[in-house]
Amino acid sequence: xxxxxxxxxxxxxxxxxxxxxxxxxxxxxxxxxxxxxxxxxxxxxxxxxxxxxxxxxxxxxxxxxxxxxxxxxxxxxxxxxxxxxxxxxxxxxxxxxxxxxxxxxxxxxxxxx
Amino acid sequence: xxxxxxxxxxxxxxxxxxxxxxxxxxxxxxxxxxxxxxxxxxxxxxxxxxxxxxxxxxxxxxxxxxxxxxxxxxxxxxxxxxxxxxxxxxxxxxxxxxxxxxxxxxxxxxxx
Numbered sequence: 001x002x003x004x005x006x007x008x009x010x011x012x013x014x015x016x017x018x019x020x021x022x023x024x025x026x027x028x029x030x031x032x033x034x035x036x037x038x039x040x041x042x043x044x045x046x047x048x049x050x051x052x053x054x055x056x057x058x059x060x061x062x063x064x065x066x067x068x069x070x071x072x073x074x075x076x077x078x079x080x081x082x083x084x085x086x087x088x089x090x091x092x093x094x095x096x097x098x099x100x101x102x103x104x105x106x107x108x109x110x111x112x113x
Numbered sequence: 114x115x116x117x118x119x120x121x122x123x124x125x126x127x128x129x130x131x132x133x134x135x136x137x138x139x140x141x142x143x144x145x146x147x148x149x150x151x152x153x154x155x156x157x158x159x160x161x162x163x164x165x166x167x168x169x170x171x172x173x174x175x176x177x178x179x180x181x182x183x184x185x186x187x188x189x190x191x192x193x194x195x196x197x198x199x200x201x202x203x204x205x206x207x208x209x210x211x212x213x214x215x216x217x218x219x220x221x222x223x224x225x
Contacts, residue, residue: 009153034213043117043203043216044156090155099144099207100171101214103155 002027002093006104014112019063019078021107023091026072033074034092034101035065044090050074061085086111116140117217119204125223126194134189134220136204143209145187147171147179150201150219159202162187194224 007022025031032051036044048059055067061084065076074091091104117138126132136145143164148156148171158171160179168179176198180188191198201221205214 036216043218044205045216046213049213100146100158100161101156103157105153105155 002031002095002098002102004091004093004102004104006089006091006107008107009105010108010110012110012112013081015083016080019076019081019085019109021076021089021091021109023065023074023076023104024072025074025091025093027093027095029095029097032094032096033065033067034094035059035063035074035076036090036092038088038090038106040087047076047089081111083111083113085109117204117206117215119202119217119220121220122218123221125225127225128195130194132191132194132222134202134204134222136187136189136217138185138204138206138215138217140206140208140215141184142206142215143184144207145181146205146207146214147177147187147189148203148205149173149198150203156203159189191222191224194222196224198222199224 003026005024034049035047038044048057050057050067058064063078088106088108090106092101094101120135146161147159150156157173162168162181178190203219204217207214
């Protein structure tokens with residue numbers, strides 16, 4: 001079985017501050033991990049993915065995430081928040097042999113001017 | 114043009130009505146999925162299809178059915194809509210390497 005836990009359903013940061021969105025996963029086999037972003041009234045867009053290559057993954061819009069097997073984590077970071085980053089972010093997991101995505105419950109990111 | 118399209122984008126219907134949501138893709142992918150999104154619950158898988166002749170139930174298939182009319186088309190039906198099926202519905206596709214899924218813009222369904 002696989003699962004994802006996103007800590008914090010709402011996160012607020014000031015413009016220019018560090019963004020840190022937390023994701024912990026559970027998987028009995030090596031996972032594939034994803035972060036998706038959903039802007040208001042839009043579908044989900046892939047930010048970045050980990051598929052067993054480099055543990056530090058860089059994505060679009062300046063986001064990155066680090067796969068830490070010992071901590072079963074895949075936290076999303078961005079050094080400096082921008083107003084356009086306000087959205088809902090979803091972490092998801094799948095694995096070889098279980099090719100369905102299991103999503104976390106999402107984190108809504110608010111940027112304070 | 115969008116790679117994954119969904120129609121309609123918004124729909125209001127009454128309890129007991131039959132409704133169909135449609136999804137089309139131009140990505141040439143074999144695999145297609147239907148999810149529903151509810152506030153605080155994330156996305157949950159309703160049905161998925163790995164090719165035209167392969168249909169599988171997801172975690173919340175009760176009250177729903179699907180049809181894979183062609184590689185590019187995957188429809189979701191609510192045979193008798195009920196208010197707790199009010200949600201945002203997404204279609205998605207992926208290729209056989211399954212490195213990522215591509216999502217449509219969503220259909221907002223309200224059942225009164």
